[in-house]
Amino acid sequence: MKVLLIGSSFSAMPFLYELKRLGADVSVIGKYEADPCHSFVEHSIHEDYSDSENLLRICKEHGFDHIVPSCNDYSYVAGAAVANVLGLPGFDSPEVTEILHTKDRFRRFCREIGVPAPRIYGEVTPDSGTQEVSAQLDGPALVKPVDSFSGRGVELIHSAAELDEAIARAMDMSRGKRAVVEQFVEGALHSHTAFIADGRIIWHQFVDEFCEVYRYQVDRSQFPTRLTAEIRDAVQRAMERVVEALGLCDGLLHTQFIASEHAFWIIECMRRCPGDLYGHHFKFSFGYNYEAQYVAGFLGRKPQPPAADGPSPMRIERRVLSVADPQAFFAVYLGADGGDGGPEKIYVPLKDSGQKLEAAPFDKAGILFLRGDPETTPEQISATKAHMLFHN
Template identity: 40%
Template sequence: MIAEKMIKKTIKKSVLLCDASFSAIPLLEALKEKGLRVAVCGSRDADPCHALADESYIFDYSNKSKLLKKFKENNFDYLVPGCTDISYISCAWVAKKLGLPGYDDVRAVKVINQKNEYRKLGKEKGYPIPNHETEIANFKQMKFPALLKPMASFSGRGILRFDKFVELKRFIDCGKFSALGGEFLLEEFVEGRLYSHSAFLKAGKITTDFFVNEYCTIHPYQVNSSYVSTKLSVSVKKQMRIWLEIFAKDLNLADGLLHTQFISDGKRVYLVESCRRCPGDLYSLLIQKSTGINYASLYVSAFINLSPDVETKVSHKNFSRHTLSCNSDVIFAAAEIDIKDAKVSYVPIKKVGELLRAAPMDRAGIFFIEHLARRTMETVTENLYKLSRVQTL
């Protein structure tokens, strides 16, 4: 009996991390630090977490039935989504079948992960969302400029801007709209700066949150530079926090992360989209380097039935994050950045000789820059695309 008890104590609980990409490395590390045996799954065998995990499975996790089967076959205790919407959607489906912790119900998953459902609820509840239309017949009623957004897009892919209705009509009449395939919505273009709000919830209330300035300087709808906000007004932060807790109540959200992109003109806020999976491109490391708070640890805690560690010491360091990308397809050779009076680290994604596709489809790597002064960080971050470059073959 004593021997059996000792064996049980030494057996680690296991978790399947549904993402093997470079952005999931901090999540894998956070899970290992909590004493778990970590397995990963993903369709690309070259992704780094396959080599770093205790076990790895190479398959496409968008196949929900296969993910469920793999989870049950290996008797995993927990399931953690990675840094893609598909990962979260598949994991939520499996979690519903098995009663796993950390996930929302079917309605909440649908609202958060489908653009039209998110905006439909927003319109019903009076959330601060831009005006939009999903019916072609009503497009003429919209105020222009307007953005045509694919329902199933992510990372700014497939978004088109039309400054006047006549431009959109011409696009539709010549058959280009039909050629795109899929479903779209048309949304009013609003003026302002882009931000993100990452908040961790407990019983519907915010316990910890972060605001980040975000810039799209290579592709107009994909973030490539950012830093933790220093000048965002108290009023704007208050608006986002009030909305988020209302949203959490309306959907009865589970404990854990809700990450939202929004636009603000300094007074009002306009919601762009929300997600419950970890943001990609090592967003978690930007927060950790800037504040000292282990964002990845906070994120995974909700899915492994642990209360997140309370951070008592918060630092305020001047870090920028810059995702290196190009506006045309090239063969990658090297990454460069020319910046003075700063500490620079680089996380490579592409290898020499590999194809680097034009943004928003691809990126070469990620720079983290620690500036000597806050003001330098605030002024330089938006211009990092001018200071960095890709050497090509």
């Protein structure tokens, strides 16, 4: 079984080792030669995989049986185009892929099937101008590149006078040079993550998310969720509607949404795996190999839910260590344990001491997981001290 892993960063390492565990002959594509996945395969391809025509050429030359995208939209969208030509499993049709991964089309789709989502004021291209969108504005709005991820290029505006500059910055982050302007909604950020088999959701969970350093990138998250049953049930029904309306293939459906006390708005859905070791919320909490289930769909296999008699979930907090301004990274202070030992700390380093740490959302020093027992409260785990130290 010859498999191409599309992506070579640290976030792709769990997929690489799952493929190796299955006995696959794995190649990795990614243009950065220093990325970790390149060190653990016989064959590395140091090219840009976001060009679907180039990726198709490479797949034909090497005769891969399967391709597995990693944790960014470029890997999934290019992989979907290749899979459509070569008949490879795990990807939806190009039409469905475009709906899910293009912000303006996804908003229109949600409206058509009755799923709550922020209102779209309009889309802007270099040739369209902003007058029509400006006339539609009704309160604060978010300006976003239609095709970016990790919050890059997103900006909140409060009046039409701010629109032109925000559009220009969004287009700088858009490969297609297109931006969308949408309603700003108030509430707390959460994610719903689910595996699909035979057209239905077979397993799902919720995670509470926080953006504390950079306003539009998650840098802290907690599992299990504190969402009410009312909101959880409503979001679950909405996701089932999305699965049915699009006829989604087996695999992952990951969603971010904003919720208030009695309402919610879907922000985005994706079929690729979220980054920053998101799946380890569940691996460290109750032993569920989320990444293995993600890989399964691209190998033509069905994802499986965790065992019904598995362990009780332990409370997990994930912290992505980043900064608002560039710094010379030195070390991470993990704090002293209290008399009861405090939560376990699992630190994933991504920077060496002395390296420059760029501002979020473009860089991070590492990822810290805190694990408490089932009785640990969210407040107790959040109070655990850990912070970065810098050369100065």
